[in-house]
Amino acid sequence: MTVDAAAVAARWAVVRAEVDAAARAAGRDPAEVTIVAVSKLHPAAAVIAAVAAGAGDVGENYAQELVAKQDEVGGAAPGLRWHFIGRLQRNKARMVVGRAALIHAVDGLELAAEIDKRARTAGVVQDVLVAVNTGGEAQKTGVEPGEAPALLAAIGGLAHVRCVGLMTMPPWPEHAEDSRPYFQALRRVRDELVAGGAALPHLSMGTTGDFAVAIAEGATLVRVGTAIFGARPAPAP
Numbered sequence: 001m002t003v004d005a006a007a008v009a010a011r012w013a014v015v016r017a018e019v020d021a022a023a024r025a026a027g028r029d030p031a032e033v034t035i036v037a038v039s040k041l042h043p044a045a046a047v048i049a050a051v052a053a054g055a056g057d058v059g060e061n062y063a064q065e066l067v068a069k070q071d072e073v074g075g076a077a078p079g080l081r082w083h084f085i086g087r088l089q090r091n092k093a094r095m096v097v098g099r100a101a102l103i104h105a106v107d108g109l110e111l112a113a114e115i116d117k118r119a120r121t122a123g124v125v126q127d128v129l130v131a132v133n134t135g136g137e138a139q140k141t142g143v144e145p146g147e148a149p150a151l152l153a154a155i156g157g158l159a160h161v162r163c164v165g166l167m168t169m170p171p172w173p174e175h176a177e178d179s180r181p182y183f184q185a186l187r188r189v190r191d192e193l194v195a196g197g198a199a200l201p202h203l204s205m206g207t208t209g210d211f212a213v214a215i216a217e218g219a220t221l222v223r224v225g226t227a228i229f230g231a232r233p234a235p236a237p
């Protein structure tokens with residue numbers, strides 16, 4: 001698959017400018033907002049094009065794809081931070097632990113314990129986010145908002161997992177504003193946990209259609225794919 005590196009660079013510049021503008025409009029420092037360029041289903045060459053344009057963080061949804069692409073990109077992008085943003089099956093945790101700078105969607109203690117076990121073996125402490133299903137959709141990953149404190153407390157007992165924030169994926173928005181209540185819900189969960197003494201600096205929320213709203217509501221990590229890489233190719237049959 002050929003990659004139009006100039007088009008990726010141009011789109012990256014637009015997204016970075018929009019992210020910076022959204023941060024300033026919210027009275028925030030643009031440096032507080034990291035763009036995770038979601039490269040799911042796009043080839044390694046697209047990742048390299050995004051890095052050349054300024055991206056320092058990329059996101060993948062599938063464990064095998066993360067491993068293969070990270071190996072392929074390799075030395076072409078030293079220092080690039082890879083994020084695992086998809087639902088992680090327990091039996092795939094060992095593939096991702098240590099490779100991902102941040103695992104965004106921990107949705108239960110069994111997965112957290114598996115990550116802890118794999119991280120201990122690898123001699124690392126794995127940073128994670130707890131996924132919260134703010135929209136209550138059956139097909140979406142994440143714990144119910146009311147379950148987050150107990151999961152956070154349990155993760156606190158794992159020596160090789162460190163929870164640094166929360167993530168959410170709201171119902172598909174027809175308009176960007178549709179996502180606002182879900183982003184506000186995530187922030188409320190975070191604020192309550194912080195009031196109880198937790199250190200949770202990160203909120204991962206916002207995609208191509210609604211990242212400006214997410215930034216207004218406090219996102220520190222926006223996961224943007226289509227606006228940077230164009231439409232995702234169909235998965236291999």
Ligand SMILES: Cc1ncc(COP(=O)(O)O)c(C=O)c1O
Nearest residue numbers: 038085207208209223224225226
């Ligand atoms: C969890 C998650 N976040 C963000 C994205 C990026 O979405 P978009 O291409 O609309 O920016 C995806 C895409 O699959 C995703 O699964």
